[in-house]
Amino acid sequence: MSPYFTKLNITVSSDGLLLDATKMPVLKYYDAAQKHALRARKQFDNYVAIPNATYVPREEDAQALLQHLPKELVEIEMPDLWAMNIRPQHSANVLPAHRDMTRLASVTFFFDTHGEETSFYEYEGANLVKVASFVANSGDVYLLNNDKVHDVRLAHPHIRKSLGFSFVTTPFEIVHEKLRAAGLAD
Secondary structure (H helix, E strand, O other), rough: OOOOEEEEEEEOOOOOOOHHHOOOOOEEEEOOOOHHHHHHHOOOOOOOOOOOEEOOOHHHHHHHHHHHOOHHHHHHOOOOOEEEEEEOOOOOOOEEOOOOOOOOOEOOOOOOOOOOEEEEEEEEOOOOOOOEEEEEEOOOEEEEEOOOEEEEEEEOOOEEEEEEEOOOOOOHHHHHOOOOOHOOOO
16 A cells, blocks of 8 residues: 555546536635645745635535445544546646645545646655656546645646545555555555
8 A cells, every 4th residue: 555645446537527617616725835845845846836725516416426435434434525627727827835724634546637747755855855746647547635735737728626525633654554455545
């Protein structure tokens, strides 16, 4: 098991789901760079962070996706669904290096992807070192350890659309174990 992410044995179609965040209320707006993004900007070339937001999807979309999670996991914590549409302004845009402050883990459903790379980092001294990465395809579902430093290299001019369930109090390792026991993770 990777301590950063796991591709799940789930494939989901976007048919019937509302993915256009302009039709959803804003859940949270992120415009301040964390210390990890400031370190990355000093360390990496062409690292231009953009602000971003999460949105509140429709309840029927949450219910449709919730059926993909095992009952044993949902009994531990009923996760909330969020939506994200990331629109890069130019080719160097990145969702900056950060640790999520609002969740420990997420089950993220990727839609409308265009080769964006999600990377995870550890510190060696004062430097960030990439330790793992993945490129999700449309329809892929990943378990992410949001308590680890990560960023996303965007694919200008495309909008990356995703929906994700937040696990606020349940650590990545426990979410992974419940998904593995249900045959949804290796």
